Amino acid sequence: MRIAELSRVSGVPVPTIKYYLRESLLPPGELTSPNQASYGELHVRRLRLVRALIDLAGVPVAQVKEILAGLDSETMSLHDQIGRAHRAIISRRQLTSAPQDSTTEAAAAQVEALIKSRDWKVEADAPALTTLTETLATMRSLGQDHLANLLDAYADAVEKFTALEVAAVTSGPDHTTPGQIAESVIIGTILGETLISSLRLLSQESTSAHRWT
């Protein structure tokens, strides 16, 4: 199909599609003449993924590019593709002025104990470790120890999510190639977060409506 039809099918305006092509978020179409390219199902699908990452998950364009480059790599291991997606979505979640005080040290110790008790195998420089530590420290310094103390209960639930997700993406006849598993894992990681986040808000709104109205 031509770019006008790709726009109609996907609902994405032509100038936006052209921008994605320039930024390599979308692979080039097949040239049918010097000035005309043809696009296929692969482009429709990729456009859906790009829109979801940007609009629903709030991932900045530069990071989307990183994630897609990982997905399209023929040589990168699945673990490295996942690591790249992780770094792309969390690298910006860090205090720009983090106080190095006793609260932060205590939070770091709490995180270390958690990792050890659950035998989690994570790199010492994983950005999520910093985000987790700073979040716990902030909760405590704002007098919300009772929230920071829920860490273990949160981790229990999160481990269940991960087990379900791994089972979902690795089973079934449609997900047997490493490339398909990688795409599934990336979508599960990033859109799964949007899913959990919106479910949480609905559950909280309902609880609040029952309790405080």
Next chain:
Amino acid sequence: MRIAELSRVSGVPVPTIKYYLRESLLPPGELTSPNQASYGELHVRRLRLVRALIDLAGVPVAQVKEILAGLDSETMSLHDQIGRAHRAIISRRQLTSAPQDSTTEAAAAQVEALIKSRDWKVEADAPALTTLTETLATMRSLGQDHLANLLDAYADAVEKFTALEVAAVTSGPDHTTPGQIAESVIIGTILGETLISSLRLLSQESTSAHRWT
């Protein structure tokens, strides 16, 4: 304390503090002379909250302002304060070009069935409903039905989070006034999401390391 000391204690640069004062993210200090103001513990605490919302939770400044105005309101009900925070953090998570197709209709039906089966009391125009529906539709249109089918399992876990959080913020001698409960709920909602998100990434990284390296 003067602004220079507030900067030292909080780690936030003076120009940033001045910007927050101009934007009303921080209440004015007490004037001690026509050109000098004095700041206290309340300012240190508010600065921590602002930094956490912006840096860790990624909430844009305009939305932080909305949330704080809700928190500082003397007349707004707790339910409305929570609603305001919800809208501030999720309003931007929406497809700018959503296709109205059968996949979206099926996703809307799945969400409606979920709300009904769990007896959730949510407003028909809650932004999280749109985000949830669009996320499910995107998963399905990308061939990830197995992920979209986890919706009920996710909702189970999320209901547990909410119950734990409500118990945490409403119990304990420190959280008896409505204002304190409101602050606790807002912090729990927003920083709780950052906590879950970073725990998920760590759990996934570990699983991936065990499985795919």
